[in-house]
Amino acid sequence: MVFLITGAAGFIGGNYCHIMTKKYPNDMFIGFDALTYAGNIKTLAPVMERDNFRFVKGDIYSKEDVKEVFDNYKIDIVINFAAESHVDRSLDNPLLFVKTNVDGVALLLSEALQRGVKRFHQVSTDEVYGDLPLNRPDLLFNEDCPLKASSPYSASKASADLIVMSYYRSFNAPVTISRCSNNYGPYQFPEKLIPLMIKNARSGKKLPVYGDGLNVRDWLYVADHCTAIDTIVRNSENGKIYNIGGNSEKNNITIVKTILNILGKGEDLIEFVADRKGHDRRYAIDASKIKSELGWEREYKFDDAIKATVEWYVKNDKWLSEIESGEYLRFMRSHYGE
Numbered sequence: 001m002v003f004l005i006t007g008a009a010g011f012i013g014g015n016y017c018h019i020m021t022k023k024y025p026n027d028m029f030i031g032f033d034a035l036t037y038a039g040n041i042k043t044l045a046p047v048m049e050r051d052n053f054r055f056v057k058g059d060i061y062s063k064e065d066v067k068e069v070f071d072n073y074k075i076d077i078v079i080n081f082a083a084e085s086h087v088d089r090s091l092d093n094p095l096l097f098v099k100t101n102v103d104g105v106a107l108l109l110s111e112a113l114q115r116g117v118k119r120f121h122q123v124s125t126d127e128v129y130g131d132l133p134l135n136r137p138d139l140l141f142n143e144d145c146p147l148k149a150s151s152p153y154s155a156s157k158a159s160a161d162l163i164v165m166s167y168y169r170s171f172n173a174p175v176t177i178s179r180c181s182n183n184y185g186p187y188q189f190p191e192k193l194i195p196l197m198i199k200n201a202r203s204g205k206k207l208p209v210y211g212d213g214l215n216v217r218d219w220l221y222v223a224d225h226c227t228a229i230d231t232i233v234r235n236s237e238n239g240k241i242y243n244i245g246g247n248s249e250k251n252n253i254t255i256v257k258t259i260l261n262i263l264g265k266g267e268d269l270i271e272f273v274a275d276r277k278g279h280d281r282r283y284a285i286d287a288s289k290i291k292s293e294l295g296w297e298r299e300y301k302f303d304d305a306i307k308a309t310v311e312w313y314v315k316n317d318k319w320l321s322e323i324e325s326g327e328y329l330r331f332m333r334s335h336y337g338e
């Protein structure tokens with residue numbers, strides 16, 4: 001089978017290509033990515049030389065780029081990881097998120113279906129459900145919860161989910177959606193909480209914690225997200241939505257202290273800063289549907305995988321420092337100040 005992996009040079013798409021090109025030597029994987037500030041071709045270095053991998057630079061929002069990749073390869077399955085993915089950036093430039101995450105997805109989906117793909121899988125997020133209160137630990141997001149997105153990022157992802165599902169209802173299109181909680185692991189862009197805190201702690205910079213630091217996320221190791229998507233794509237019926245979660249809720253201050261502890265750094269580096277606008281309080285996932293219907297469960301435990309993640313960033317200093325390009329520095333300065 002031939003897979004089109006959009007957003008392949010990003011964090012999760014990159015990890016997906018690393019794992020799946022090895023696991024399925026008889027399948028072909030076409031990595032497709034516009035190489036925005038978040039895409040890094042070096043993330044794909046481990047797979048570039050593999051016989052079952054090709055890289056194509058292209059934009060999901062460009063009709064020409066999308067048509068060309070379908071002309072050049074007989075694609076069976078599309079997995080759409082491509083997105084603008086950072087909530088803080090969506091507060092700076094909401095329209096870019098609509099362009100990529102809504103219009104781009106609609107264009108890619110429509111072309112893929114015209115070409116007769118067997119499956120279009122949309123990688124979505126638990127953020128489409130909005131947030132949960134801290135004082136109701138019994139509440140979890142399940143697949144039937146209403147979409148109540150808070151940020152321009154999550155609203156753009158929710159919009160894409162609606163478009164994808166409308167193609168199922170209207171045209172019986174072979175689509176699936178997964179909604180995952182927060183990922184961590186190698187190759188994550190250091191504007192997101194975990195790699196940013198590792199990077200700052202290592203260089204003795206302050207660790208900017210938004211608000212009171214008590215916001216809760218459910219954390220899942222990226223390899224587990226990749227195997228969950230693989231399970232859905234190969235085994236699910238059309239038109240299904242699955243939550244993916246780590247059953248590992250932590251508040252931000254706990255995450256930051258864990259990182260400092262692993263690195264042997266002091267908590268005096270922590271700095272509480274102004275809260276994010278509209279900051280979602282808690283995300284928590286009920287992932288029982290994917291377990292009962294498809295048999296998927298997470299493999300990695302947080303305490304071990306966070307240590308391995310910190311060690312990866314320590315060992316891969318070069319990957320991290322190369323990312324600090326013009327656009328990265330511009331955003332960091334405008335968001336956090338000098």
Ligand code: NAD
Nearest residue numbers: 007009010011012034036038039059060082083085182183
């Ligand atoms: P990322 O920002 O690291 O990677 C996104 C990739 O998409 C980049 O390589 C970028 O160059 C590419 N891209 C952006 N616009 C594009 C376009 N117009 N055409 C082609 N490529 C484009 O993001 P990530 O963390 O790897 O997230 C991947 C997907 O998973 C996203 O759809 C995101 O919404 C979803 N997701 C992420 C998380 C998380 O914790 N990171 C959790 C749940 C869901």
Ligand code: TYD
Nearest residue numbers: 087182191192193194208209210215217252
């Ligand atoms: P992030 O990694 O941006 O993921 P998301 O907002 O999609 O969950 O942020 C995770 C949590 O960490 C979120 O509650 C915001 C918080 N955060 C900080 O406190 N400081 C920071 O510098 C960043 C980037 C995030």
